[in-house]
Amino acid sequence: MSIERRESAAGVRWRVRLHSGGRVIADQTFTTKRAAEAWERQQKEALHSGDFVSPQQTRTPVLEVAAEFLAARSGQIAPHTWRTDRDNLAALPPRFAARPIGSVSEADVLGLLTDLLSVRAHSTVSRMRTTLSALWTWAVRERWTPTNPVRGVRMPSGSVQAHDHGPLTGPALAMMLDAQRVLSPRDAHITEWLSLTGLRWSELRALRVADLQEVPFPAIQVLRAQSDGYAEKAPKSARGRRTVPLVARAHEIAQAWASGKGPAAYLATSATGLQLRGSYFRRAVAWTRTSPDHTIHDLRHYAASSWLRQGIPINQVAAWLGDDPRTVLKVYAHVLGEAQDIEALRRLNAPLPSHSPDKASGDDATGEEEPERPRKSGSDQEKRGGDGGI
Numbered sequence: 001m002s003i004e005r006r007e008s009a010a011g012v013r014w015r016v017r018l019h020s021g022g023r024v025i026a027d028q029t030f031t032t033k034r035a036a037e038a039w040e041r042q043q044k045e046a047l048h049s050g051d052f053v054s055p056q057q058t059r060t061p062v063l064e065v066a067a068e069f070l071a072a073r074s075g076q077i078a079p080h081t082w083r084t085d086r087d088n089l090a091a092l093p094p095r096f097a098a099r100p101i102g103s104v105s106e107a108d109v110l111g112l113l114t115d116l117l118s119v120r121a122h123s124t125v126s127r128m129r130t131t132l133s134a135l136w137t138w139a140v141r142e143r144w145t146p147t148n149p150v151r152g153v154r155m156p157s158g159s160v161q162a163h164d165h166g167p168l169t170g171p172a173l174a175m176m177l178d179a180q181r182v183l184s185p186r187d188a189h190i191t192e193w194l195s196l197t198g199l200r201w202s203e204l205r206a207l208r209v210a211d212l213q214e215v216p217f218p219a220i221q222v223l224r225a226q227s228d229g230y231a232e233k234a235p236k237s238a239r240g241r242r243t244v245p246l247v248a249r250a251h252e253i254a255q256a257w258a259s260g261k262g263p264a265a266y267l268a269t270s271a272t273g274l275q276l277r278g279s280y281f282r283r284a285v286a287w288t289r290t291s292p293d294h295t296i297h298d299l300r301h302y303a304a305s306s307w308l309r310q311g312i313p314i315n316q317v318a319a320w321l322g323d324d325p326r327t328v329l330k331v332y333a334h335v336l337g338e339a340q341d342i343e344a345l346r347r348l349n350a351p352l353p354s355h356s357p358d359k360a361s362g363d364d365a366t367g368e369e370e371p372e373r374p375r376k377s378g379s380d381q382e383k384r385g386g387d388g389g390i
Helices: 033-049 062-073 079-090 106-117 122-141 170-183 185-197 201-205 248-258 278-284 298-309 314-321 325-331 333-349 378-383
Strands: 002-008 011-020 023-030 219-222 242-245
Touching (some): 002 033, 062 079, 298 314, 325 333
Antiparallel strands (some): 002 011
């Protein structure tokens, strides 16, 4: 490594060249010798510690590094995860995507996430942060940049989204089902069944007739899942393999679906007998018109909330959902607090107990007068060791 003083029409410049293995691996020019010496020390320390990153690498645009990242991860992660990362990176603002990978700071990442929260749901932006963190972790490992600016940025809280219309309620579900039954009674059963069982869409698509259990009680066994456009796989988590009891209405719908089918056939199918597809289902029931404020996944939340309101223990609800009880407690804390609010209102609305002055003492409460006790004379007191009234 050497520092060379150079003069030009623009003034004095200091050029630093970093050599390794008989070749120049870094070349940087500074306006002051002090800055050149500081950079030289920094690069020397990084070279000796094995953390050296070529300045030329750090100037690569984020979009180009993202392409290398996706190519390297193809086939190494779940297809659904890979496609989500691809779509997230493709949705980056052009100005951010064109930034040199090494120039992005924590402030830049925080600004990006905050801006996205103004137009997207919190969960969507949180998933974007996960993609960015994976990208920069890979970039650091592959020596595209020395640091990961995403790691130090916590997900901002953001503001309430304009499209957030709150949880699905019983009256809203009833209106949804009435509208869908007019368009497609068969597909409306799918909406109703999901609201009664709490299954995910991917789990419903993968159900077979053999998964319908009759003894010792009506239930459905969740053994697999298959999102639209992806291969069938095990449920989302280890808890995902579960048995969900069916109430009478859910059992009736499932029996109708299974009628005339073999054990290996799909339980719920389209009108043509094919495996369910989300796009066809939404079109059949005009989802954006009949359910404009909610998603299909909201039906799962409705089922969980209904179970909790009916007094089903948290651990049991978690088992039926295939989730951790701690997650259920966190997500549905507002539902659990409803019982306390209802009881508090009952007490506040109850009439206050009366306090009559005539019944202030315990003796008067019996309704009987206490007989008058005879007064003691001084002689009697003396006989009993009294002090004679003194």
